[in-house]
Amino acid sequence: MLRLPEFNYVRPRSLREATKALAALGPEAMAVAGGTDVYPKMKRGQFTPRHLVSLRGLRELKGIRQTKDGLWIGAGESLTAVSRHRVIAKRLPALAHAAGSVSTPQLRNMGTIGGNVLVDTRCNYYDQTFFWRQAVGFCMKKDGQICLVAPGSEKCLAIASSDTAPVLVSLGAVAVLVNKQG
Amino acid sequence: MTRKKTLSVIGKPLRKVDAMAKCAGETVYADDLNLPRMIYAKLLRSPHPHARVLGVNAARALTLDGVCAVITGQDLPEKFGIMPSTEDEEALAVDKVRYAGDPVAAVAAISESLAEQALGYIDVEYEVLKPILSIEEALASTEESQRIHTWNRRANVQKAVSLEFGDIEGGFARSDHIFEGTFFYQGNTHLPMEQYCAVGFYGPDDKLTLWSSTQTPHYLHRALAKVLKLPASRIRVIATPVGGGFGGKSDPFSHEICAAKLSMITRRPVKFTLSREECFYVHRGRHPVKMWAKTGVKSDGTIQAMQYKTFLDGGGYSSYGLASVYYTGALQTVTYKVPAYKFEGVRVFTNKPPCGPKRGHGTPQPRFAEEIQMDEIAEKLGIDPLDLRLKQLVEANSVTINGLQISSCGLRECIEKVAERAEWKKKFRKLPFGHGIGFAASAYITGAGLPIYRNDMPHSGVQIKLDRSGGVTVFCGSTDIGQGSDSILVYAIAEEFGIDPVDIRVVTADTDLTPVDLGSYSSRVTIMTGNAAIQACGKLKLMLLEAASEALEVPADDLEFAEGQVRSASLPQRGIGFAECVVKAEGKHGTLGATGSYWPPKNPREFKGSGVGPTPAYTFSTAIVELHCDGETGEIKIDKVWIAHDCGRAFNPLLVEGQTEGSVYMALGEALMEEQIFRKNGLHKIPSILEYKSPTTLETPEIETILVETIDPEGPYGAKEAGQGPLLPVVPAVSNAVYDAIGVRIHEVPITPDKILRALEGRLKAVSIPKFDFPAPLKWQPGQGVQVEQKS
Numbered sequence A: 001m002l003r004l005p006e007f008n009y010v011r012p013r014s015l016r017e018a019t020k021a022l023a024a025l026g027p028e029a030m031a032v033a034g035g036t037d038v039y040p041k042m043k044r045g046q047f048t049p050r051h052l053v054s055l056r057g058l059r060e061l062k063g064i065r066q067t068k069d070g071l072w073i074g075a076g077e078s079l080t081a082v083s084r085h086r087v088i089a090k091r092l093p094a095l096a097h098a099a100g101s102v103s104t105p106q107l108r109n110m111g112t113i114g115g116n117v118l119v120d121t122r123c124n125y126y127d128q129t130f131f132w133r134q135a136v137g138f139c140m141k142k143d144g145q146i147c148l149v150a151p152g153s154e155k156c157l158a159i160a161s162s163d164t165a166p167v168l169v170s171l172g173a174v175a176v177l178v179n180k181q182g
Numbered sequence B: 001m002t003r004k005k006t007l008s009v010i011g012k013p014l015r016k017v018d019a020m021a022k023c024a025g026e027t028v029y030a031d032d033l034n035l036p037r038m039i040y041a042k043l044l045r046s047p048h049p050h051a052r053v054l055g056v057n058a059a060r061a062l063t064l065d066g067v068c069a070v071i072t073g074q075d076l077p078e079k080f081g082i083m084p085s086t087e088d089e090e091a092l093a094v095d096k097v098r099y100a101g102d103p104v105a106a107v108a109a110i111s112e113s114l115a116e117q118a119l120g121y122i123d124v125e126y127e128v129l130k131p132i133l134s135i136e137e138a139l140a141s142t143e144e145s146q147r148i149h150t151w152n153r154r155a156n157v158q159k160a161v162s163l164e165f166g167d168i169e170g171g172f173a174r175s176d177h178i179f180e181g182t183f184f185y186q187g188n189t190h191l192p193m194e195q196y197c198a199v200g201f202y203g204p205d206d207k208l209t210l211w212s213s214t215q216t217p218h219y220l221h222r223a224l225a226k227v228l229k230l231p232a233s234r235i236r237v238i239a240t241p242v243g244g245g246f247g248g249k250s251d252p253f254s255h256e257i258c259a260a261k262l263s264m265i266t267r268r269p270v271k272f273t274l275s276r277e278e279c280f281y282v283h284r285g286r287h288p289v290k291m292w293a294k295t296g297v298k299s300d301g302t303i304q305a306m307q308y309k310t311f312l313d314g315g316g317y318s319s320y321g322l323a324s325v326y327y328t329g330a331l332q333t334v335t336y337k338v339p340a341y342k343f344e345g346v347r348v349f350t351n352k353p354p355c356g357p358k359r360g361h362g363t364p365q366p367r368f369a370e371e372i373q374m375d376e377i378a379e380k381l382g383i384d385p386l387d388l389r390l391k392q393l394v395e396a397n398s399v400t401i402n403g404l405q406i407s408s409c410g411l412r413e414c415i416e417k418v419a420e421r422a423e424w425k426k427k428f429r430k431l432p433f434g435h436g437i438g439f440a441a442s443a444y445i446t447g448a449g450l451p452i453y454r455n456d457m458p459h460s461g462v463q464i465k466l467d468r469s470g471g472v473t474v475f476c477g478s479t480d481i482g483q484g485s486d487s488i489l490v491y492a493i494a495e496e497f498g499i500d501p502v503d504i505r506v507v508t509a510d511t512d513l514t515p516v517d518l519g520s521y522s523s524r525v526t527i528m529t530g531n532a533a534i535q536a537c538g539k540l541k542l543m544l545l546e547a548a549s550e551a552l553e554v555p556a557d558d559l560e561f562a563e564g565q566v567r568s569a570s571l572p573q574r575g576i577g578f579a580e581c582v583v584k585a586e587g588k589h590g591t592l593g594a595t596g597s598y599w600p601p602k603n604p605r606e607f608k609g610s611g612v613g614p615t616p617a618y619t620f621s622t623a624i625v626e627l628h629c630d631g632e633t634g635e636i637k638i639d640k641v642w643i644a645h646d647c648g649r650a651f652n653p654l655l656v657e658g659q660t661e662g663s664v665y666m667a668l669g670e671a672l673m674e675e676q677i678f679r680k681n682g683l684h685k686i687p688s689i690l691e692y693k694s695p696t697t698l699e700t701p702e703i704e705t706i707l708v709e710t711i712d713p714e715g716p717y718g719a720k721e722a723g724q725g726p727l728l729p730v731v732p733a734v735s736n737a738v739y740d741a742i743g744v745r746i747h748e749v750p751i752t753p754d755k756i757l758r759a760l761e762g763r764l765k766a767v768s769i770p771k772f773d774f775p776a777p778l779k780w781q782p783g784q785g786v787q788v789e790q791k792s
């Protein structure tokens, strides 16, 4: 079985604590929400964080509310919740449909919309185990120098695979970013 | 004793004996084993498909805290392999790796992650060699320097065979029409739910125990003794409940031998659990086969002669290949009367994971070709494809041109029933464009006639012990891989003793406790263990009857075993309970136990390779597939599959239907999407379930199963097999249905949308057949029981 490598797990109680932890731990830390992208990639050695800062249970990231400008969707809401929300289904059916078409029910229960927007890009040379990537030769996205899809390319050509991001873009959605200052 | 007329257990849709534990998650699979002081192991696998191993240095790995041992090829130099004449595998590569994924070293450590990490600290020096990745490349690489193995006679040819039966030239000369075609059946893998796992423990008593998810504990036992150089008497193999095998767990494997060896070194229990990716490398799945088929018929469609050439892409090692190559030619004659038959087959080595037996072992590929060709013959001659077959079916109690003895045969009934249920006559060639229906038939064996290694001992042994409580314990080496072989033993014994199945305990697949059964392969278990169990019951019944007769003062020939009693058949109220009868019999005869054995009937053929094909009984299957095929996108949607299967007797109809439906589902995967494919550098292209497409419940259509019972004279209660045969007709029936739907013939599987589109545009090329000089044929006629002529 593929094993999850060892890591430190940080469980902040507030969004502020979370952003502080991420800032303090630096590049060796990653945020994790549902973990459906993060954990499999750690097993395959694509992500190698030493610390994971969990966003689960952060009240600030929960909720789907109507505001005067439109809808506010908490990044920590599950894809299931987004796909089934009454107002979203009625006013933004494309978003409900996109969220509901991601993988399987189990995955939608765990996966969040925040994680879906920020899901890693995909490529057949990259979404493989460490053994396989090593056997084929590492590429520049992780551990290597060149792109295997287009050896002359100076940058990685892996594509975004998020199902909700294109819909959010087309709906003119705005993302709210926070850092340790707020 | 009177023979009971009605059966009380056999034929009833009973729950499997292990079903509740499985549903409740209580079954202890190999990976659920946790022994005190257990450590974990991992294999270092070659990233190169073909390379010389110049050196393996484990020094750095051994310095890691928590790493307990590292072994390399030097520690296990003895070769092994399932077939005694082609033992060409090493537990860890000694001087060469032959596919990407071939193991070179094994590490044991106090945690699995540490073991995995330690793999990165083992230094291997390779001299990379040019890989051979196709049948054509293998046949063209005849130079000594291009060899993958050195033991075989012709470079990169593992085995080439040529057999001729009857007057082949005369048969073709007499024919009014000759049909020739080329076909390709892509390789695919078993994909069992449970990944490979083994735990080895060399105990303080100097005995080795190996628990493994294996279908063949007996053959594994022999391989361990050979490679580890331990007396077999000190080795115990326990096959844990197998979470699906389909043929993929029938070889002795590197991880099993290494678990044992690492435990011998560390004196701690050692566990291997392979990843899903590794399962794709271990493989032993369906061979990719290229085929050339030629059939000569009279203008009424009756077959005059049939000829096949098959080319098997074997991968890096022999595995079951010797049998596989013969199987691609063995059973073509077992559905229609074929008066002359010639078969040539060759299995080559390539630098890919070794192929082996997968459900149907070597026979689905030629059956695919044969049934498409039959459809083409019917089309050309303007005969309904069912009528074409019905006029020339093999018959019960007959012998085929290649000497195979058919006992019972329900093929006609299978064709008629499936046609009726699917409303064939109403639909065939009458559905609108894009909607089609196709038919195919097939035959399969019920157990191989010969064991893997030559010996005179029974193929299956059963031991039964009767307890004073009335409880019965049965001991048998058979291995339940989900097909229900534990349940079969229970049903047979419950029927014989007239007791409740609940009162029977089964102890199976433990080489220390149970008599040998050769394993769960070739659909042999029901017929062989069932007969052995009935024989053992018969011996015990004699003792029980004697005691009951005395106690009841009823003559033994008026006694019957029924409803938990031994009682008078004419006066059923005169009887004693089974437990009481056991007590009386034990008082009279002493401790009660008996054994039973089964040997298949003697093979009537005596020529080289004659061991492949004969069986105690053949099963027959027919399938009709109805589908939609989109002419724009090439997409296929299966609407429904009707399948009829002659299983002899449905021991438990629920299990037979389960096996039949499972076969249909697996066949659809092979027909439509599954493929074990490789990159140009020899690495597996898609070693994960995400990319290796296999049908799920979503893609599985409605399946209507029709069981045909022919009550075979050799089968226990007349039973034959159900685990493999029903897969065979489904794949060609899909191709025939595609033709009915859109008018293009697809001679390849998987039948993917791109092939459909290329075919519609006339761009799908015919399958190319390599050039190869087969050996001169060995000629043989049935009836004489002797070889007619043999050129070398």
Ligand SMILES: Cc1cc2nc3c(=O)[nH]c(=O)nc-3n(C[C@H](O)[C@H](O)[C@H](O)COP(=O)(O)OP(=O)(O)OC[C@H]3O[C@@H](n4cnc5c(N)ncnc54)[C@H](O)[C@@H]3O)c2cc1C
Residues within 6 Å of the ligand: A030, A031, A032, A033, A034, A035, A036, A037, A038, A039, A040, A055, A061, A075, A076, A079, A101, A102, A103, A107, A110, A111, A112, A113, A114, A115, A116, A117, A118, A119, A120, A161, A162, A163, A164
């Ligand atoms: C079998 C399988 C099938 C899949 N199929 C699909 C599919 O069909 N369509 C699809 O779109 N995706 C698919 N995915 C990818 C992924 O599971 C989903 O996109 C999911 O929504 C990710 O959400 P998560 O909460 O689990 O993210 P995580 O794995 O927790 O995180 C993903 C990324 O987002 C970052 N992140 C998460 N939340 C936040 C936040 N609030 N603020 C800042 N950064 C954040 C993490 O640091 C990480 O980089 C699949 C994954 C698997 C394993």
Ligand code: SF4
Residues within 6 Å of the ligand: A122, A123, A124, A125, A126, A139, A140, A141, A142, A146, A147, A148, A149, A150, A155, A156, A157, A158
């Ligand atoms: S660098 Fe190239 S090969 Fe690697 S992930 Fe990006 S696109 Fe794929």
